[in-house]
Amino acid sequence: MCCILLILACSKNDENYPPGPIPRSPVSNLKAKFYPVSIVGRDTTIYYPFNSIELNGGDSYDLDGYIDSYRWSFIGGPVNINILNWSSKVLSYVLTEPGEYIFSLMVTDNDGLFSVDTIKVTLGNPECTGPEQEFIFYSAKWLEDDWNMGIFYSTSLSGLLPRQVKVKRIYIREAGDEEWQELTINGEWEDDKYLCFARNWGITIISPYPENLGKSFDYRIVYCN
Numbered sequence: 001m002c003c004i005l006l007i008l009a010c011s012k013n014d015e016n017y018p019p020g021p022i023p024r025s026p027v028s029n030l031k032a033k034f035y036p037v038s039i040v041g042r043d044t045t046i047y048y049p050f051n052s053i054e055l056n057g058g059d060s061y062d063l064d065g066y067i068d069s070y071r072w073s074f075i076g077g078p079v080n081i082n083i084l085n086w087s088s089k090v091l092s093y094v095l096t097e098p099g100e101y102i103f104s105l106m107v108t109d110n111d112g113l114f115s116v117d118t119i120k121v122t123l124g125n126p127e128c129t130g131p132e133q134e135f136i137f138y139s140a141k142w143l144e145d146d147w148n149m150g151i152f153y154s155t156s157l158s159g160l161l162p163r164q165v166k167v168k169r170i171y172i173r174e175a176g177d178e179e180w181q182e183l184t185i186n187g188e189w190e191d192d193k194y195l196c197f198a199r200n201w202g203i204t205i206i207s208p209y210p211e212n213l214g215k216s217f218d219y220r221i222v223y224c225n
Contacts, residue, residue: 077101128224
């Protein structure tokens with residue numbers, strides 16, 4: 001038995017094979033583009049008087065570039081919300097009616113690609129289902145503020161109270177006094193009255209009496225579940 005081996009060769013001068021290196025396919029030169037990832041956090045529930053929210057899109061990222069723009073939108077809720085700082089990284093707002101509020105954040109990267117994430121914030125009913133309890137903090141110190149409104153004391157409640165509690169009332173008692181004075185929470189500024197701001201992270205109490213700077217006082221928080 002004999003075998004015949006045929007070897008076919010193409011000349012570089014062949015009119016169907018142009019001289020020079022074989023050109024690469026344009027597809028092989030394409031670089032994959034990654035979509036950005038929008039992150040606004042987990043759904044959450046808050047209770048009055050802590051009815052302010054701060055939604056942060058700062059954890060959003062892009063693997064092959066950077067986040068070029070942010071756009072917040074209000075999807076729906078018990079009342080309409082007009083977002084003024086819709087193009088900022090952080091959205092702050094005060095909710096006025098109990099119910100579920102849904103927001104979305106669209107991030108766009110430097111390649112024009114975008115993604116969207118949504119978050120549901122529930123302003124819970126302030127009614128208690130359990131008995132009222134109280135927490136008393138002794139010997140808090142008045143500090144000097146930067147707002148030219150007096151002196152202040154500010155504290156986080158996350159380490160003081162159980163999670164998802166409903167704060168009902170806040171009282172203050174200056175050193176040497178026996179009577180507690182109830183504070184108006186999130187009220188308007190008035191001369192010769194303490195001002196109490198309640199935010200999701202804690203409370204800030206502002207005193208109109210500069211002579212109390214450095215002195216101590218007690219405060220009492222009444223809350224329930």
